[in-house]
Amino acid sequence: MLDIKYIIENKELVQEGLNKKGYTKIINLDDLISLHSSITKLKTSSQAKAEEKNKLSNSIKSASAEERPAIIAKSKELGEALKQELEELDAEQKKFDEIMLRMPNMPSPDCPVGPDESGNVVIRKVGEIPQFSFKPRDHVELMELNDWGEMERIAKVSGSRTYAIKNDLAQLELAMHMMVLDKLRAHGFTVIAVPSISKEKPLYGQGYLPFSRDEIYYMPADDVYLSGTAELILNSLRADEIINEAELPILYAGFSPCFRREAGAAGKDTRGLVRVHQFMKTEQFVICKNDINESEKWHQTLLKISEEVLQDLELPYQVLDICTGDMGAPKYRQYDLEAWVPSQNCYRETHSCSNITEWQARRTNLRYRDNADGKVKYVHTLNNTGIATPRALVPFIECHQNEDGSVNIPQKLRPYLGGKTKIGKNV
């Protein structure tokens, strides 16, 4: 959410931001601003009525018995008029709120400008793309060869886009999370395991609603949703609080099962572990002061941590600076990390690192008291993947495979796999 005063005072800048993000058909600034001015007028006039009514009410106590009936009648009359005006105000306010909930964050002036993913910019590529002296297998073949999965059987039980993994691969998945959680803890993060069940409100707080209802599992019997990321839960964990500045920054390493309907991805990545309905994610989430230099610093730190994760996993990757048209509504700036997938001969997303500035905090009403001036301000929030599995297993087992189908385990991961240097049926 944006500040309406900011929008009014910086109309041209905001319009430019809308253009860059591709929201010109969704948001009409003139409508929004005229709604706001009509709301302001209604507020002014209804408040004058409320003031008069309060004065009348307060005068009753000291009025004589003869005076009272007239005052009460007058007050009742005013009350009716006030009620009507408040209903009018409420209707206008609802229209206004609906538009404001769809108002995207403004992109950073440093963001590449582009209409869609074609406008994303590769910032750097790290690591050597593996060259195989044999014909490498794709991850599904490796799973079959090593007895690591039950992909066909589980589809009959749980439906398409689900996965069941076995033996070393199942433990490898958990090992990755353990490794990343340890790393985040060493960076000062609070490890927190959170539910995957969410009420509706946090979805608005995160900014997933009202944009993408189709993507979310909904359980009508209990009126709850399944979370697609721990970011959803962590973003609302402190909602409506006024945090003491001394507590900031708050660093969460959230772990949770995640659920996504993948409604918009029909036909994409239907084979294997890349795009499944349920997965596990360790998430980095930061709440910091309302200072763009500080949140940009944290954005870089989060990016660096996830690069370290891929380096520890010894995976070649590239860093993308996501362009204005490909960023989601909540984002001010976004970097994606993509790891190399040999079978697809391209990089595939493993991490998504975003600075949301105060856009989410305005929705969750999450503030802190700034010690410098004693003022209450909205915090900045940031999020990044720590590791998401089984997606990350795909580049991992494909890049580290040997000719016999076994998979090498990088040094940093071995402590989490009982010291194994290699996994597979033939090991």
Add this chain to the structure above:
RNA sequence: GGAGAGUUGGCAGAGUGGUAAUGCAGCGGAUUGCUAAUCCGUCAUCCCGAAUAGGGAUGCACAGGUUCGAGUCCUGUACUCUCCGCCA
């Protein structure tokens, strides 16, 4: 699932239907000076206003209702705690 108790500001904590006490912390200011203390103001959102002048509206978990007037009375909902039952 059943019964009961509760939810007031950043925190703590009063509040017989008639203007939300008080303490602590934070912020601003004043005063006295030995590692601090005291006093005053401020300390949630919004509106009028050029205003950092001064007014005003709203805010006691949320949503309604009764009333001239609701933190207080009534109804519903959420959450927390205690006990019982059932289950993993």
